[in-house]
Amino acid sequence: MFPLDRRTEFRVGDTWTDVTGDVRESEPITIDRGAKSESAKAGPSRLTLKLNNRHGKYSPRNPMSPYYGLIGRNTPVRVSVPGPESYLQLEGNTNSYARTPDAAALDITGDIDLRVEATADWYSPVSQALLGKWDSAGNRRSYLLRIIDGLLILNWSEAGTSTAFASHTLPALPRRAALRATLDVNNGAGGFTGRLYWAPSMDGPWEPIGGDLSNTPATSIYAGTAPLEVAPILASGVTPMAGRVHRAEVRAGIGGTVVAAFDARAQPEGTTSWTDTAGRTWTVGPDATITDRQYRFHGEVSSWPSRWDVSGADVWVPIEAAGIRRRLGQGQKALDSTLRRRIPAFGPLAYWPCEDDDGATHAYSPIETVAPLEVTGFRFGQDSTLAGSSALPAVEAGARMTGLVPAPAGTPNQWSVHMVYAVDSAPGSDAEFLSWQTSGTVHRWQILQRTGVATIRGYDVDDALVVNQAVGIGSDVFEGWQRFYFWVTQSGGTVTWRLDWYNIGGAAGGIGSTYSGTAGRVTRIDTTFGASVSGLKVGHLSVIPLASTGAYTSADHGFSGETALNRLRRLALEESSQIALSWRDGDTTTNTELLGPQRPATLLSLLQEAADTDGGIQFEPADRFGLAYRDRASLYNQPVALALDYTEPGEVPPPLEPVEDDQRLRNDVTVTRSGGSSARAVDETGPLSVQPPPDGVGIYDESVTLSLANDTQPARIAGWRLHLGTWDEARYPMITVWLHAAPHLINSVLGMDIGDRVQISNPPPWLPPGVIDQHMHGYTERLGLFEWALAMNCAPAGPWQVGVVEEARADTDGSELAAGVSSSDTSWQVAVTAGPLWVTSAAHPTLFPFSVMCGGEEVTVTAITGASSPQTFTVVRSVNGIAKSHSAGAALHLTRPAIIAL
Known part of the structure; x- marks a missing residue:
């Protein structure tokens, strides 16, 4: 292990290139991750090192450099050390897999037992294939184990074509875990039974996930000719897994004969083929790698400053790299409103958000082929009360809007028109709220509204009425923000139409009927708002070539009520080109905190808003470039990740200095829901109460505004923040470990991450007795040839040890x-x-x-x-x-x- 085999690599072009030989050995590599103090949030990870540059290799503009044109601003960099065992590194693409050819032993038609031990993002919204014999396009489907969005799914096929499945929601898993699925094809009761399990490793013990999954009749498995693959690449709609696979097994029979025994742990780095203990020959795909490297940093090099001494004989480049938060934090552009972001994904023929700034004279279209909406009587940027939108215009009575709608491809037989609106009060007489023209039997559609009545009219090209239907409406269609959803479909010579009103964030209702003729297509928006309409606001007018309301669903109220993890999941999918985001769910049976509406803000701000509201930790992972989030529940009652003994050499070198200060002391906490009410929690008695000394410490107040879904949440959160802020225990701002003096701790340290639990037993007699119990919020790591030190910033773990039903005892009053x-x-x-x-x-x-x-x-x-x-x-x-x-x-x-x- 020492001298330390530290490896530094740059991504030069499309290839990770080892530059370790040019890293100065005289100075340690320094890595900072997580929060620098208990009171701070985790910032960008940071790497510093020095490269020898006597030959100009690391001068990006030097044409004699072998890396000329290939390195520069934000060149990816990673640093690793050797780990205790090898694994299969998978990149999540169709060139990243391990495969063994089809064999008679793998063509299991009866009971089967599949097992995989992997390090993965178990809760990713992407469907990921773990293990199986499965070729969708070739109808060679046999068996497949996969995960998606926190579900474990066993698929099988009886004939290679259709698919059966058994699934359960995964419990809270560590990043490295083993999954298992068994299928009893004939359970003796006229049916089949699937069972799912998890374990810390394939050595067990196996814990059931949910109950038995049984159905009738009995089943069987197709004996297809597809190869057996770790990270199968031929399953339609399923991505090969990204992450690490350590072991995998296929057994004929439940707990039966092992017919495939993939095990990467003992394979030398760079192995591309080997034969397992069951006689299967495995081959690694071109983008998969057998390696034992444990990554301590992934980031980007933002600058390449050249330095030299006065003689010019010594030339070097001091490299400073950072994680994704540094680059994302540079930008100030807010993400668009949720409606503006979502509607274009549904392929509208025309869309005008109407979110233009005050002073605009027409409404911009984000669709290149669509001209702006021409308007009169509009004052843009006046009303920002619709949660899913930026400010929308106020519209004068008698105002007008017109816009051309391009023709869709082919002959349309369905379409829909949508618009959000709000008024101060219901008009007393019929007033036009929306009108448009089509090429069908109904040449012009018109929606009129007044107190208690809405009328839908359709005129033919000669201005004769084809549709004239009135319906009683409640006052709710004039209260707050509403959405029109009008759609038509054609079947034969019959056109079906319907108008629905959506009280945004509330109920829906509508009316519809049919007529004989053709639907045509929408050609033009042409609306003159009624003179009796008072205080009208409109926006997000669209024409969509489908009879679907999905473009507006939830986005119109800014996804209010969405859980913190669901918001992170959605943003990760929407912004996948910008960021790779993973998360750890500490309790899959309980929702993370419910959030209020997502308003326009930068991506980093929105991600942090979700973390702040839920109370977890957002940070940059060491083993990949991106962001990670561990929710609040993942911090409760967690096992000890690093157990230290003060009396053992190197395990806890100085300084170990407890601090009794008021850095996190908060005994008067007010939490306000953004756009809602507040709640206050105060510690009135006790040593850290608001009472003046000596009965307390005086007032340490805090007031925070959070994105919350309802007014029941502030009181709970204020109480929890008060609990954290009045925890009466010393904190340890630095706990140091010298791994070069205590190498037996290396594997434990390599398995740790931000937020994990650290304990120190046998503290010195001048400190309080008992185990020191802390959470690691961040650290500084030094990697030298003969030095490997970790200085961890910690905070008490005590307040996170919460009661478990039927196990915990409540204290007396x-x-x-x-x-x-x-x-x-x-x-x-x-x-x-x-x-x-x-x-x-x-x-x-x-x-x-x-x-x-x-x-x-x-x-x-x-x-x-x-x-x-x-x-x-x-x-x-x-x-x-x-x-x-x-x-x-x-x-x-x-x-x-x-x-x-x-």
Whole structure:
């Protein structure tokens, strides 16, 4: 391991090129990731190193450089060290796979057992194939294991053509996990049964995912000739997985004979073919790699400054690279409104958002072939109350709008017209709200509205009425923002039409009928708004060649009510050309926080807004270029990722300096819903309360505005933020590990990420007794030839240890010693000053023993007697090494009381 095999690579053109030989060995590579302090958010990752440049190789404009024209601003760079084992690195494309040819042993028609151990983004919205024999185009479908959007799916085919499946929602998984699917083709009850499992590794133990998936009749599996593939590339609509595969198995029979045993762990780096223990010969695709590299940084080099000494004999380039947040943070352009972003994806023939600035004289069209909407009586940029839109125009009574609609390809037999609008009050007489022309039997359509009545009229080319239908309407179509959705379809000589009103964010309703003739196509928008219409606002007028409302659904209210993870998922799909985003869901059975409307803002701001509202951590991963998010629930009750012992050399070198400060102290918290109400939470009593010293610490207030979906959320979130802000424990701004002195910790460190849990046992006697328990928020890493050090910025993990139903105990409202005790007394008299009595060991023996704290001493309570206060506690003393006397009135509480999670 030492000297450290650190590898630095630049992406030169389309190839990762090893430049390690040019990295100066005299100076360490330095990497910063995550937050620099407990109170800060994670910023861009940062890499610094120096390259020898005596031959001008790293001068981008030097024509003699072999990299001339191939390196420059934002050249990708990555840094890695060797890991404990090899794996198959997959890029998620059709050249990235491992394959073994079809064989009789793989043509399983009966019971089957598929297993894969991988490191992957399990909750990606992209459908990813993990393992299988599956060729959709060739109708050679046999069996396939895949994931999509947090679902594990087993597909099989009986004849190679049609597909059957069994699926369940994945639980919260670590990034490296094993998945398993079994199929009992004949369960003895006239049907089949599928079962899904997960485990920390393929060594188990296997935990069921959901219940049995059974149906009738019995089934079988097609014995196709497709090859068996890790990351199958021939499944229609399914992408080969991106990530790492460590092992995979196919078994004939449930728990039966292993007929394929893919195992990359022992293969040397660069291996392209080998034979497994079941006799299968595997070949790696051209874009897949067998490697043991563990990546410590992925980023971009923003500049290439050349430096040299006065002699010119020593020339170097000090490289500084950063993660994606640096580049995204440079831009100030806000993403368009959700309606403006979504509607063009549905292929409208014409679309005018009407989000133009005040002073505009016509409405711009984002479709190149469509001319602007000509208007009179419009004042643009006046009303921004529609959540899914930027500011829309106010329209005078009698105003007009006209716009030409290009012809669609082919002969249309369906189309739809949409518009959002709002008025101050319902007009007292019939007033035109929308009118357009077509090439069909109805030459001109017209929507009229007044108090209580809407009329839909259709005129032929001679201005004779073809459609004239009135319908009673409620006052709701004049309250707040509404949307017209008018559509027609033609079947034979019959045209079906319908008008629906959508109260945006609320109910819908409408009317429709038929007539004989042709639908034609929409040729022109031509509307003169009624003179009796008061306070009209309009926008997002579109003509779509489908009878579909999907272009507006949810986007019109800015996706209000969307969960934080769903917003991240949607933005990741919409902005896939800009950013690769992954996430970790800590509890798939519970939604992340519900967000308010997505208003126009920069991509980075919108991503951070979701993270801030949910309360998780957004950061840049080390093993790929992009962003990652771990939700709030993933921070609860997590296992220890790095266990350190202060007494072991190199594990906790100095400095280890606890800080008792007020950096994160907040005892008066107000949370406001953006566009809604507020809630306040205050700590009125206790050592960190708002009371002045010595009863408290005085007021430390905080006021935050968050994107929340409803007014029930601020109170909950204010309480949780108060809980975090008044956690009474020292923080450790720096915990250092010297891996060159403690190499046995390397594998644990390589498996860690931002937000993971670190514990230090056996702290020195001058620190509080007990284990130091922290979350890592960020770190600085130094990689030298003979040095590998990690300086971690940490915060207490205690407030994130929350109660689990039927496992956790709630603390009392108040208890104290009724009489003083010596340092050795094992029988204590405890008075309850508030709330119910403690449970007795006779009534609840299974709840004993448990641990309590008194004056800094932890004791184990083995029994409690007494039906009134004071009660008698039988205790074991000095559990944490502290043994002391305690006076009457000393407070007593559970060592680890149940905390209610947000």
